[in-house]
Amino acid sequence: MRIAIIGAGCSGLTTIKNLVEAGVEDIICFEKNNQIGGNWVFTANKGHSSICETTHIISSKSMSQFSDFPMPDNYPDYPSHQQVLAYFQAYAKHFHLEKYIRFNVTVLHVEKIEKEHWRLYLNDGTCADFDYLLIANGHHSVSRHPSWKDDFTGEYLHAHDYKSNRGLEGKHVLVVGAGNSGCDCAVEASRVATRVDISLRSPQYIIPKFFMGRPTDSFAASLQWLPQSIQNWLQKIFLRIQIGHYRDYQLPEPDFSPTQAHPTINSELLDKIRHGKVHPRQEIKEISGQIVFFADGSFTKYDVIIAATGYKISFLFFDSAFINWENAISIPLYLRMFHPKYLRLIFIGLIQPQGCIWPLSETQAKLAGQLITNKIQLPTNWHEQAYIEGKCLEQQFIRHPRHSIEVHYFPYLKKLNQILQQ
Numbered sequence: 001m002r003i004a005i006i007g008a009g010c011s012g013l014t015t016i017k018n019l020v021e022a023g024v025e026d027i028i029c030f031e032k033n034n035q036i037g038g039n040w041v042f043t044a045n046k047g048h049s050s051i052c053e054t055t056h057i058i059s060s061k062s063m064s065q066f067s068d069f070p071m072p073d074n075y076p077d078y079p080s081h082q083q084v085l086a087y088f089q090a091y092a093k094h095f096h097l098e099k100y101i102r103f104n105v106t107v108l109h110v111e112k113i114e115k116e117h118w119r120l121y122l123n124d125g126t127c128a129d130f131d132y133l134l135i136a137n138g139h140h141s142v143s144r145h146p147s148w149k150d151d152f153t154g155e156y157l158h159a160h161d162y163k164s165n166r167g168l169e170g171k172h173v174l175v176v177g178a179g180n181s182g183c184d185c186a187v188e189a190s191r192v193a194t195r196v197d198i199s200l201r202s203p204q205y206i207i208p209k210f211f212m213g214r215p216t217d218s219f220a221a222s223l224q225w226l227p228q229s230i231q232n233w234l235q236k237i238f239l240r241i242q243i244g245h246y247r248d249y250q251l252p253e254p255d256f257s258p259t260q261a262h263p264t265i266n267s268e269l270l271d272k273i274r275h276g277k278v279h280p281r282q283e284i285k286e287i288s289g290q291i292v293f294f295a296d297g298s299f300t301k302y303d304v305i306i307a308a309t310g311y312k313i314s315f316l317f318f319d320s321a322f323i324n325w326e327n328a329i330s331i332p333l334y335l336r337m338f339h340p341k342y343l344r345l346i347f348i349g350l351i352q353p354q355g356c357i358w359p360l361s362e363t364q365a366k367l368a369g370q371l372i373t374n375k376i377q378l379p380t381n382w383h384e385q386a387y388i389e390g391k392c393l394e395q396q397f398i399r400h401p402r403h404s405i406e407v408h409y410f411p412y413l414k415k416l417n418q419i420l421q422q
Contacts, residue, residue: 001026001131002129002132003024003027003028003131003133003134004029004118004132005027005028005134005348006030006133006135006317007031008029008038009038009039009088009349010040010358011038011136011348011358012031012136013036013091013092014066014358014361014365015134015361016029017365018362018365019372020100022373023373024373027100030107030120031101031104032104032107032123033103035103036088036092036098036101037088038138039140040081040084040085040088041085042055042082043163044163046157051081052164053164054164054184057078057084058180058265059356060077060215060218061077061078061215062077063217063356063359064358064359065087065359066091066358067362071083075087077209077215105123105124107121108123110317113129116342116344117129118132118344118345120317132344132345132372134347135345136347136349136361137315139311139349140311141160142311142314143158143160143161143310145158145307145309146309148284148286151287152287152289152290152292153289154305156305157305157306157307159182159306159309162306165192168192168304169192169193172300173195173196173303173304173306174198174199174300175189175196175199175305176198176284176308176309177200177201177307177310178200178269182306182308183269185306186272189306190272196277197300198278198281199281199294200251200252200280200281200282200283201283203246203253204254204264205261206246206263206266207263207264207265207266208243208266209265209267211242217356232258235257235258239258249274250280260398261397261398281300282295282296283295290303312401313325313350313404325404328401329394330393332389334378334389335415335416336350336364337350337367338378339386340386348361348368351405353406354406354409355410363413363416363417363420367420376419376420
């Protein structure tokens with residue numbers, strides 16, 4: 001049984017480790033960079049998909065670590081990107097994973113061949129065939145740009161290409177989008193820019209990293225025994241106690257529950273707003289040159305726009321006729337892993353949990369290893385369940401491509417474990 005894995009980031013590493021533990025040895029993991037770590041390898045190169053210079057994780061240490069490899073005791077509640085990369089490097093070394101990885105190799109094209117096998121065409125001019133293909137290269141590589149991108153004549157960059165606040169000194173900056181990347185960009189830019197505005201098209205839950213002295217995610221985990229409706233009500237009450245009304249920060253009030261959309265975890269933005277360092281603005285209506293016109297009729301001239309407008313679910317090595325989920329609202333994958341037509345094509349980490357992705361990728365990898373070695377089987381109707389599951393999740397979250405791979409952390413983890421324990 002020959003297995004190919006694309007990507008040696010967090011999901012790729014735990015996939016190698018769990019396949020080996022399941023008894024699979026003929027594994028090749030293709031990594032286009034020269035080291036493991038994926039997005040957590042910081043580089044100032046705009047072409048490389050990486051975190052920015054000051055990034056810390058937004059899930060806490062205790063809720064982010066792999067089950068059998070804890071983070072060091074001296075790590076803070078929210079480790080830096082340097083510490084996260086060191087953790088992944090230690091994980092790879094401890095489990096002897098690098099011998100399965102081919103570095104500096106890009107998969108240019110993948111095609112399905114006979115008997116549902118997979119042929120990979122590589123950038124060194126060679127090709128290779130595999131029995132199973134596991135996709136673990138993440139979903140933060142192809143930027144989603146706004147329609148007005150080319151109307152702005154100042155400096156424009158997507159959050160994907162934002163690495164540090166150097167070069168923003170003395171400038172008027174507009175950040176578009178209040179997700180996790182947008183808020184980070186606004187906070188960092190406000191340290192050096194003359195003025196920073198942040199434009200929101202829709203309401204957003206912006207949640208501090210700590211509640212009652214505990215990391216917010218670990219506090220939320222303690223409520224999991226309650227019905228979801230009670231959890232939602234309590235979360236709203238706790239947020240109101242901690243931060244008040246969003247309108248107190250000139251932000252729109254969400255008219256949905258905290259678990260219906262991907263939350264923004266940020267302890268600094270609200271403080272920056274109240275200190276006059278970041279200024280909320282309404283949705284952009286049009287742009288002329290460097291002048292931005294907002295929905296409330298106001299307008300302002302900007303030197304720089306940073307578009308934190310998300311990413312497309314894109315796999316450049318597949319023909320678009322084979323898989324094209326760039327604008328999908330609902331993605332049909334059973335357990336968010338298995339394509340309804342191809343059992344030997346498995347996605348690891350193609351999820352956006354309300355929590356940390358790494359423990360979920362680890363559980364997905366365990367399930368994949370058990371399935372490949374015939375220790376477990378999927379239910380006979382898994383093909384139909386893939387479509388049903390996609391539609392079900394579509395109804396649980398705000399209907400938008402941003403939420404096409406969203407999952408509720410604990411219910412999803414429970415579902416994976418139920419299959420593993422059958």
